[in-house]
Amino acid sequence: MTAQTWRAHYAQKYQYSLRLFLLLNFISSSLSLVTPLFTVVRFTLPCALIVVCSGLLLLWHWKWPQSKINIPTISLLFGMLWAWHVVTKAMLLTPPHFNYLVIALLSILFIGTIAFSNNITAFTLHSLPTFLACLIMAEGEQWLRMTYCFMLPIAGITLQNIIQKRSDAFTQGLMDKLMHERNTLNDLSMLDPLTGLYNRRGLQNRLDTLLALDGDNHYVLLLDIDHFKAYNDHYGHMMGDQALIRVSAAIRNAVRSRDIVARFGGEEFMALLTNSSEETAWKTAERIRQRVYDLKIPHMFNESVATNVTISIGLTPLINDNIEQALARADGALYEAKNKGRNIILAS
Structure with a gap:
């Protein structure tokens, strides 16, 4: 009842x-x-x-x-x-x-x-x-x-x-207590337990709410930590988890409170910049890239880019509320950023 x-x-x-x-x-x-x-x-x-x-x-x-x-x-x-x-x-x-x-x-x-x-x-x-x-x-x-x-x-x-x-x-x-506990559990089921960011379920829930409202000029950022598999292999998974926690916090702190940030899987993150201009989206992406770089997390197996953890970003506008197409374009831009040397931002 x-x-x-x-x-x-x-x-x-x-x-x-x-x-x-x-x-x-x-x-x-x-x-x-x-x-x-x-x-x-x-x-x-x-x-x-x-x-x-x-x-x-x-x-x-x-x-x-x-x-x-x-x-x-x-x-x-x-x-x-x-x-x-x-x-x-x-x-x-x-x-x-x-x-x-x-x-x-x-x-x-x-x-x-x-x-x-x-x-x-x-x-x-x-x-x-x-x-x-x-x-x-x-x-x-x-x-x-x-x-x-x-x-x-x-x-x-x-x-x-x-x-x-x-x-x-x-x-x-x-x-009331049961309802509060249910809401708490429901909230927890939408969060990634390691980083505290939204997981895919939480992301979908926020997207459904956002897209049901009037608004446009949303931008999608797809972010990936450079050479993270090598980091995990050599520094261990515990250090890898600590790196993920610090990077996710840097991403979250670099965007506005109304923006949506989610752990998309492994070392990959997704950010949805709501009601944002193209210029603001570029500035936000650059701010994220720089803040992750400034964390100075040692990464000796990322020497082709830097000696610390870096991040590559694919940026694209959300057109006609089609999130699948936007993610595909952002993924393409991210793939190209990886091929062009990493620690950069590319748009699609």
């Missing part, structure tokens, strides 16, 4: 709670009209209003489930209608009518407890008007029993809400 589906599930619980509340009100009010507990009067206006309102709201919410209905407002409205109904009927009964008041109160509490087991505000707004009406109509009799009946579900729902909120907070925190 993702954080998004968890939030959707939480919102769905809200919708189900509302539908259950409307359904229980519809059934209870319908039974009160059809088979009343005391037949002194079958029809009351508030009871009829509850039947009509709950039925219409239920149908409307079923047809348009995404529509928002304020549960506290609806709870208070139905609570006041039930209180009106209880007062109307109690006034027509021959005293004492304590039994009716207790049964009526328990019926309303039953609706609230079932529908709003996780919403103490809605439960209170729905039940409080009837509770107060019953206390007034009882004229002080049975007040302790009625108060007990009212406070018991409030205590239970409050306790359940505390437990539920702690559980939800723990679940949300765990979900």
